[in-house]
Amino acid sequence: MSSKYTVPVALSLAIHTVLGAVLLLGDFATPPKPTPTAAPMDPIQAVVIDKSKIEAQLNKIKKKKADDAKKVRDLEKRVAAAKNKRIKEERRIKELEKQRKKKIKEKKAADNAAKKAKAKANAADKLRKQKEKEKKQADKAAADAKAKRLKEEQAAKKAEQLRKKKAAERKRKEQEARERAAQQKLLEQQMAEEMAGRQKARRQQMMTEVGRFQALIGQAIQRHFLIDEATMKGKSCKLTISLAPSGFVTNVVIGKGDRAVCEAAKNAVYKAGTLPVSKDPEVFREMRTISLTVAPDKFN
Numbered sequence: 001m002s003s004k005y006t007v008p009v010a011l012s013l014a015i016h017t018v019l020g021a022v023l024l025l026g027d028f029a030t031p032p033k034p035t036p037t038a039a040p041m042d043p044i045q046a047v048v049i050d051k052s053k054i055e056a057q058l059n060k061i062k063k064k065k066a067d068d069a070k071k072v073r074d075l076e077k078r079v080a081a082a083k084n085k086r087i088k089e090e091r092r093i094k095e096l097e098k099q100r101k102k103k104i105k106e107k108k109a110a111d112n113a114a115k116k117a118k119a120k121a122n123a124a125d126k127l128r129k130q131k132e133k134e135k136k137q138a139d140k141a142a143a144d145a146k147a148k149r150l151k152e153e154q155a156a157k158k159a160e161q162l163r164k165k166k167a168a169e170r171k172r173k174e175q176e177a178r179e180r181a182a183q184q185k186l187l188e189q190q191m192a193e194e195m196a197g198r199q200k201a202r203r204q205q206m207m208t209e210v211g212r213f214q215a216l217i218g219q220a221i222q223r224h225f226l227i228d229e230a231t232m233k234g235k236s237c238k239l240t241i242s243l244a245p246s247g248f249v250t251n252v253v254i255g256k257g258d259r260a261v262c263e264a265a266k267n268a269v270y271k272a273g274t275l276p277v278s279k280d281p282e283v284f285r286e287m288r289t290i291s292l293t294v295a296p297d298k299f300n
Helices: 003-025 051-224 258-270 282-288
Strands: 237-243 248-258 289-292
Touching: 003 282, 051 258, 051 282, 051 289, 237 258, 248 258, 248 282
Parallel strands: none
Antiparallel strands: 237 248, 237 289
16 A cells, blocks of 8 residues: 555544444443342332432433533544545545546656757758768868869869979970081081091092003003004094903993994903003092093004
8 A cells, every 4th residue: 555545544544433432431321220139029118319419310310411512522522633634635545546546647748858859850860960070070071172172273283383394394305406407517517527628628629630640551551552543543432341440451441432443442452461450449440441532643
């Protein structure tokens, strides 16, 4: 049993117990009449009754009855009051129970509401944390993207600077190359001109030498040429003579001219056997194969 009901129930039991005891012990009935017995009756004796004592006794009995009646009324009042109090207490207990159940219901509703609110708050907090996490991730991604963009911009800037530097270096080198090429071309031109001049001078020198040796060869042929003035006067013959480096005649080819003059000139060449040649290899190359015209009229 709940502690809320212990005191009211105990009080109700005490009131009922007191009421039962009063009803059992109280002198509310008339004195019982004497039961006749079979014993022999004594002879009736005359008794002198004191009226004042009797009245006093009667008054005492009345007073006692009045007191007892008052006690009964007081007890009934107390019982009624206790009953009313018990009823009120029961009502109060019922009201308290009702309020308790209401409070339990309200508490349950409040607990459910608190639980829902907590769940909602947890969900909101979870959502907030998720959004914070997403925001941090987005901020980090943005920061990473910015850092990457800055890095790429710096790399692009460096690459552009390097490209410009390389382009400037390439232009400088190209300019230097052009200048060197121009200088080289000028130098080569100068060298070519100088070489051409040298070659020309050398050529002139060699041709002079060739001409000199042609004259010497002509003189050698003349020494061995048999002239027939009657048949050779005013006539000539072109010969092509092949020579060895020593001047030895390796071949003679008759070209255009008088046959008699040509035969005589050919025989004169072979009779000479070795013709004068230059010891200079370059000059010799020019006269390895030499062409000359033999005219007997010019021998004199």
